[in-house]
Amino acid sequence: MIKNLIRVEDASSPSTGKVFGFLQLYKLVMDLELCIYLPGMKLLGIFFSLICLLTWSCSATFDDSIDDVQQLNNVLDIKDSLRVQRDISCNVTINHYLWPAINLTSSYFGTNFSKMQLDSIDALLELGYMRLEFDIYWDSTYEIWELCPVEVSDKNSTEDQTINQFTCTIHSLEIFLGSINRYLVSTQVPKAPLKTNLVMLILHIHGTDNQSHPLTLLSEIISKTIISSTAYTSRIYTPNDFIYDQKNKPSNSTWWPQWIQLVERHFQLLVGFGEIQAEVNSSNKTMSNEGILFGAGTFGVPTYFENSTFVQDTCYKALENPLSEPPSWSLVDKKNQSLNSAEISQVIHCGQSPMLDISVSSTEYRDLLQKTIENTLWSWDEGQPPKDNKVACAAIQQSNGRWRVEDCSEQLNVACRHRNEPGKWVVANTTASYDQAFLVCPDNYLFDTPRTAWQNQQLFYTIQRDYIDPSTEEKSQDRAVWINLNSAISAQCWVVGQSDLCWWLNKAILILFGFFTWVKCARLWRLRRSNQRKRIAQHMLARRDYVTVPYNLLVRGPL
Template sequence: MSVQYDSSATLTNATWLAVILSERDVAGQIPLNYVTNPAVSLSAACFGNRIYDRDNAAKCFSNLLAIGYRRLVVDLYWSVNRRTWFFCPVSIPISSGATVSSESKRRDSETGDDDSPDPTLYELGSYKCTDDLDPDTLAEVLVGYFKDTNDQLTVYTTYLILNIHVAASVSTPDEPASAISGAQLPSETERAGSILGTALGEFIYTPAQLASDRSNLNESWYKVDQSYMPITEYFTVHENEKGEQSTPDGWPSSKYIQLAKRDRVLIEYGSVDPQLVHYNLSTPDNSVFLPGYLTSDVKVSATTNGTLTSGCLYEPGLTRVSQTNSSWAISNHLPVPGGLSTDETMDSLAYVLSNLTACGLSPMLNTTLFGQTADQQVDYYRNVSLSSSWAWAIGEPHDANYAGGDGDPKYDRCAIMDLTLEGHWRSMNCTEQRRGACRIGNSPFSWVLSNKSDTFSNVPNTCPPGSSFAVPRTGLENTYLYKYLLSLPETKVDLSSTDPALREVFVNFNSRDITSCWIPSGYDSTCPYASDPQQLERQTVLVAAIAGIIILIITALTFFVKCNANRRNSRRRKRVIEGWEYEGVPS
């Protein structure tokens, strides 16, 4: 029986929605490999209790996708006897030989049928596994998620990192598996990448597509609308004598992937167990990236209060992206402090996560939070996902659920960086006067302060020559701006000063046109969604429904009018077709 994506666990808070959407949009032209995303290990978040049940797993996968996790680290185990991949770390027997759990027996007794179609839950050492939890379960949930989130407001890129293992023997379920070779290995069509590549084919951005796009930028990334093009300061560009441009190391932007190509997922092989040393990582359709293409592990260390002591990619004085080595940077170690209350632990985690993204790292959750999986207690996992935000301060942007528009001056619709909030942003009144953040040339990490304080609409006119009013587009860009502002003589004061001009700086981000639709392109720019993002989808459905009803009414009226007219003019008209005489139906 198939499973479906369950979207009941969503980001329903208006402020949360504004944070996630605005950070996606401000980074829309940054190449994928420099955009941080919250990552999670499915083994920890869904199977930390060592129970591998298909229905619970589908709910867990759905919850994690719905609450904002973009990178899913997937552990799959090759069962030699079943010749298939399972999430269960132990090879499930084909016939009897393992203990059937009391849960399965209970289901059978309740149905009164020992041959119940419900999947059997086997007790395999310290694990409990059903025999139907395979990669297709994840693929079915992902396909449902992609179809459910396919408009401009809800579309995001997902990454699958496949760690592959050999399932342990049923006779020694808690011992490492033996090495396999020859006919024991998966065939070409049985490889994990091939299975997921086939199931998700229409949604995948593949290595073959990347190679093709890189070879001729004029016919790929540069052929689309300018707002979808990746920012070239983030990669190397070569040009031949024909004027054709190419790149050896560039990646497309999320806008290009999501909106121009309509692709949704990239798949990479992560770790491969030594027992699979002879495993062939290639796939027939070249749909899976080899290890290291989408992941660059960065070791970090932190104090007990969450301050990073090593691993941060911010380095004073650097101005070029190539100097930071932050491509696909991810921290696989998320320190979870012990001995604290739940609230204290979550606060500490939030601080660590904020520091990681500010340092240009995607944080990965590799822990079962408080002993509960994400299908049991989604709130813990939602809070961790939201704590991966790098731009806004907690509770910001406020007025996110205000339904007004037209630049109402009574409401705070422009963004400032607040130095007292470690460089995070707040929304404030656009008519207030502050200095502005100006980017030097097109450099991601080089900033200068505007010459004087002014209203948001006039700040662009006060940027020094060679610079322009701008907004940080990643956590690392934001940190470079924050550290630059702290280094200025005029900000080397008590940051608790009552003079806000000493601690607040405008960044080029506003929602003057539509509430919750934050735009990085100037004071008078319009929201690309043409409506309040929180209402657009509902309005679209309503308009479509009304249009459908009107069409049905018009069709019915046309049919009846025509019908009556024909009856008056051609009552009981006879027709002969191929020798058969029948009563004519009015046409």
């Protein structure tokens, strides 16, 4: 269904954007001030090909024959903004990362478990849902795991089968995981770093009787279907990997890695148990360390949004205390119905992840499918940042807490974060340009930018409470405050600090630097050997004795 609603394109890299970014990277390499020798057009072609290969990949689209491709275009319009938001949140630990969630059983499949529906799940991931929860059932007749709650009548048929009101197909789990794998391969860092993200699968286990269910087989199916990365390592972050990371954790408490730490190690997928409503072949309903699935509840369970006081009771108490971060793996659902647009926005700004859980037959389904992703954009204001490819800096608006682009020479107040407390902010009393903003924060504070919606909300409340426009000595609703974010390298690359690069450019720049260093060294090495050979020849000639004959003797002979 989703595949019929949207046409997935790499909106962040149109042809003009590629050319600009291409030239920006070329300029950056030239700024390294290396004396580069390029012997001929062949090496020049290799140089440009290498840049293209390491930094940008061709955009991929679904077949042009797909109907209604413009239904969710306004979601695609914010993909650039969402990518910038992803980049600045890359150092956030995954337990506090924003995971837009969806209950696939109710909000995607319904009664339709056809091959086409199963094979189109990658389009839902392209839309922006990163946490997928669904039910799986043990088929005791054929001894396989299936997503359809009823058994198919013909196990030898590869066609869709209708049983009661359900449309099912055999080996539905494998088809589903194949679509997940296709998305992971198409968005891996070497191929499409602008689209790379982490995906989480939560499996709710069901059985038809009281027999033991082979969870080992479930792990084998997942491991077999999700192929290894280009680095020949598993894409799945497992309990064993987590235990290994715990050995070097910074404290005695449970510690989760940062988003970027997983991506740099080529991990793209986390898999865990949800509810387990069956007798399973396990002593404690959790996988052993040898498995790939995390135990039930490891990645949190939904907190139910029961009434209008939920946000006031659970969220704003945390917001009033900047030293208290939102709970780990905080997920919010609304039992028997879905969060509306306003509630989704409130939940996200409180540092929690919303779950879409509404029947596919609901009249609100398509609108909420879109609105949930739109509301995950907690940072940029509407229409920001503009696509004008100019060097620009970012500021947070006092009116709504959203960000907008400002000229870097503008004189504004500065947002300063406490060095040890991510939720504690102050606004510097003095105004400064962006370049000077690094010098005006008080002791124990630094010029910074919010990395999560909760941090942004803390800064917004600080500005609302304390910020006084020095020109009027009263609170101003149209002023903005500098945050530490700029696009000095490229309009596609917004970074914190004056000399940083986007994480997806770092490796490319290092490889290019090494490539050009090798070219220069190879040239110097050739020149050095050539000079050595010349000196040796000159030395040998100088040591030889010459017998010379007058020219006239050679012409006229002896007298």
